[in-house]
Amino acid sequence: MNFETVKYFNGENHEQIRFFKSLQEYKSASIRVANSLITLNMTQAIIISIGLASTLFIAYNDISNSDPAKDPNALTFSDFIVFNIYVIQIYNPLSYLGSYWRFIRQAWTDVELVLDILEVDQNIHEVANPIKADIHSGGIEFKNINFSYDKNLPEEEKRQILKNLSFSVPAG
Numbered sequence: 001m002n003f004e005t006v007k008y009f010n011g012e013n014h015e016q017i018r019f020f021k022s023l024q025e026y027k028s029a030s031i032r033v034a035n036s037l038i039t040l041n042m043t044q045a046i047i048i049s050i051g052l053a054s055t056l057f058i059a060y061n062d063i064s065n066s067d068p069a070k071d072p073n074a075l076t077f078s079d080f081i082v083f084n085i086y087v088i089q090i091y092n093p094l095s096y097l098g099s100y101w102r103f104i105r106q107a108w109t110d111v112e113l114v115l116d117i118l119e120v121d122q123n124i125h126e127v128a129n130p131i132k133a134d135i136h137s138g139g140i141e142f143k144n145i146n147f148s149y150d151k152n153l154p155e156e157e158k159r160q161i162l163k164n165l166s167f168s169v170p171a172g
Contacts, residue, residue, distance in 0.1 A: 011159075014159055033102070033105060037101065037102055040097070040101060044094060044097060048091045048094060051087075051091070052087055052088070052091060055083075055087055056080075056083075056084060056087070059075065059079075059080050059083050059084075060080065062074075062075050063075045063076065063077060063079070063080050137171045138171035138172070139168060139169060139170045139171045140168065140169040141166075141167075141168040141169075142165060142166060142167055142168070143166045144164045144165070144166055145162050145164070145166070146160070146162055146163055146164065146165075147160075147161045147162040148160045148161055148162075
C-alpha cells in the first residue's frame with residue numbers, strides 16, 4: 001500500500017531493506033517454530049513408543065508365564081490384543097498434540113498483532129501548553145520543524161526527513 005508515496009519520496013531502497021529485514025525475522029521465527037514442533041513430535045513419539053513397548057512387553061510376559069487352565073483370571077492372547085487396542089486408543093489423540101500446538105501458537109501470534117493494532121491511539125494529542133497564535137499581519141513562520149517516519153525505530157535507524165527546518169512566508 002502507498003507505493004506512490006514511497007516512489008514520490010524515492011524511498012524504494014529504504015522500504016526494500018525494511019521488507020527484507022522483516023522477511024529474515026519471519027524466516028528465523030518460522031525455523032524456531034518448526035524446530036520446536038519437530039522436537040515436540042519426536043519427544044512425543046519416543047515417549048509413546050517406549051510406553052507402548054513396555055506395557056505390551058509386560059502384558060506379553062503375563063500371558064506367556066500364566067496358564068489359563070489353572071488360573072481363570074490369567075490373561076489370554078485375545079486379552080493381549082484388546083489391551084494393545086486400548087493402549088493405542090489412549091495414545092492416538094496425543095499424536096494430534098503437535099498440530100494443535102502449531103495452531104495455538106499461530107493463533108496467539110495473530111492475537112498479539114491484533115492487540116498491537118488496537119493499542120494504537122487514534123486521537124490527535126495537543127501539547128500541554130500550546131503557544132497561542134499571534135496573528136497580526138497574515139504571515140506564516142515555521143521554526144525548527146522536524147519529521148521522520150518510523151517513530152518506533154531506534155534513533156540510528158530512523159529516516160529523518162525534516163530536521164530543524166525554519167522558514168517564513170510573508171503575507172500575500
